[in-house]
């Protein structure tokens with residue numbers, strides 16, 4: 009089983025690259041951002057609370073996203089593996105994921121971190137025009153990233169499972185860099 013975490017700051021291209029990677033490797037895409045936006049679109053109580061936090065650039069509570077990921081893992085017992093996109097975003101989420109995967113007697117294969125200069129991140133996000141892609145919210149998302157998400161890198165680096173990938177350039181160039189890391193894992 010191949011389990012990849014796509015890591016990186018807001019706008020680094022996690023969602024964009026995941027879409028191509030699942031097609032190439034037949035893995036299941038688990039994006040907590042997409043799952044939360046699904047709840048918002050369905051106007052569930054969870055979605056309404058998530059929207060309030062996401063519109064401010066804040067992370068939603070760990071228990072909410074861990075619950076969502078746990079359900080998705082349970083719902084896909086035959087999966088060849090998963091691409092985790094936007095999860096884990098805190099050390100508590102990383103520890104919860106370790107436990108969930110251990111129950112399936114598997115582990116994270118690699119954490120690939122897309123490295124992009126902050127000016128380029130802002131440009132990409134402003135061009136996208138999602139509700140949480142305005143200058144004020146973007147700045148808050150970067151603060152959350154530096155305070156709460158960046159430490160997740162240390163969690164995986166301790167196990168030798170953290171690799172930085174140049175996230176600048178065209179979508180195809182970045183895809184080729186990611187494929188170079190993943191190809192040997194699926195052979």
Ligand code: B4P
Pocket residue numbers: 016017018019020021022023024025040041042044061062065066067068069070073093094095096097098101132133135136149175176177178179182
């Ligand atoms: P996410 O949905 O995960 O969004 P993101 O990190 O901002 O974007 P991503 O890195 O996927 O960028 P994308 O490929 O789309 O999170 C949104 C919010 O949900 C969070 O702020 C938080 O509130 C909440 N949330 C989600 N997960 C959570 C968790 N685990 N815990 C708590 N809260 C959670 O690319 C961005 C843009 O760049 C696109 O328009 C794309 O077209 C463009 N782009 C991509 N690659 C490019 C390239 N190479 N060149 C030029 N443009 C490029």
